[in-house]
Amino acid sequence: MSHEEDIQRFDQDHPWPHDDGVTSLFKFSSVNRDKISRLEQLFCEGKLYHSTPDQFNDPFECKPHFNWPKDxxxxxxxxxxxxxxxxxxxxxxxxxxxxxxxxxxxxxxxxxxxxxxxxxxxxRARICSFTTSNKNLLFWAHYANSHKGFCVEYDAKILPISYSFKVKYVDEYPEIEYPAPDDKRALSPALMKSTAWSYEEEYRSIFIPGAERQAKHDGSSLILNGSEMKNIYFGAKMTDDDKALIEDLVNKGPFTAKLWESNLSRTSFEIEFSPYKPVIS
Missing domain, CATH: 1.10.8 (Helicase, Ruva Protein; domain 3)
Structure with a gap:
């Protein structure tokens, strides 16, 4: 396979959101009062934290194998x-x-x-995971602390969010190419997961500290410009105090995201949203 064909195959396997018809990406989070600084960094400073692979819940993350070539x-x-x-x-x-x-x-x-x-x-890679829907009940349960957390909607048409790659779900264990290509193809093992995770419909933003030609970052977080955050959805079981905390932090930062309440539908297994109305004490 030629270099151009190999690049084309990568783009087909891991398209950017725009190329896949995706205009918004969503990230679910919990509210940890012991780690308020992480929320302050996101909402006040515009720093989107990227985890290392060992912080993920899948133990197979970024552990490709290597077969000695016969050629x-x-x-x-x-x-x-x-x-x-x-x-x-x-x-x-x-x-x-x-x-x-x-x-x-x-x-x-x-x-x-x-x-x-x-x-x-x-x-060494730093990774931030997104999904394509804010109504995924499993995400609200697993990543937003059983609906006590929140979900942020990012504009997938704006840099650097628009440079997130789609994860490919496969049955074959990912393999290292050596020497690694000196381009985005080198990220392939970090963009492949077992088909058991396919329900997540995941996109990933990735940077490697010290590497060239990357979006602006501080070593652990991607630096946002203030226009990426579109909406924030509060979980159906989120406390009023936690909602007020997020609202206050957003008001101190560069974003103009709209705030929404989540409500459990009374007729189906779905989440419904309505504009957030602060509780006046």
């Missing part, structure tokens, strides 16, 4: 790449070739080294 051309490519790495670290060409040749006689050693290196790289 001699691919083996030769790996040999050349490893030699270049040693050269960049100040080792002479002759010595680099000798070290790589000795290592190649122990493919198990190279295999494990490549896997460990890739795992370290993916563990």
């Amino acid at each position: 001699p051309k691919k083996v030769a490519e790996i040999r050349k790449y490893l030699t270049q790495i040693l050269r960049r670290n100040g080792i002479s060409w002759k010595e680099a070739k000798r070290l790589v040749a000795n290592s190649m006689r122990r493919p198990g050693f190279i295999h494990e080294s490549i896997y460990t290196s890739a795992e370290h790289s993916f563990n």
Whole structure:
């Protein structure tokens, strides 16, 4: 497959929201009074926190496997790449070739080294997950503390939210490509999950601290410009105090998001929304 065809396949597997007809992305959260700073960073400072893979609830996150290639051309490519790495670290060409040749006689050693290196790289990735609906009952239960939390609607047409990638759900365990492509294709293992998670309809915003050509961030959070947040939906069991807290924080920040109440339908298993009306004491 050519480089252009490979890029095209990636774009088909992991389209941006606009290319998939998605105009809004939603993120569900709980209200933790012991971590008010995280809410302040989001609503007051416009900092969207991105987790590391070890903070996710799926233990298979960003842990692709590596198979030693059978194609001699691919083996030769790996040999050349490893030699270049040693050269960049100040080792002479002759010595680099000798070290790589000795290592190649122990493919198990190279295999494990490549896997460990890739795992370290993916563990550095910062990821924020979104979904395509604010009415998903499982999301309200799992990620919004049994409807006691809230859901934020982001404009998927505006940067940097518009650069979120769609997750592909597969039965095959993701595999490392080595050497990794020097473009967005290198993110593929972080954008593949088991079909068991397909109900989440997930999109992911990803950045890697220290890498080039990325949206503005502070190492753990993506910096928003103030126009991305469209609506905030309060959970059906959210306390009045927590609603007032979010309202106060939003009023202090750069966003002009509308606030909504969530109500349980009396005739179906659905969530209904109405404009938020503060409780006046």
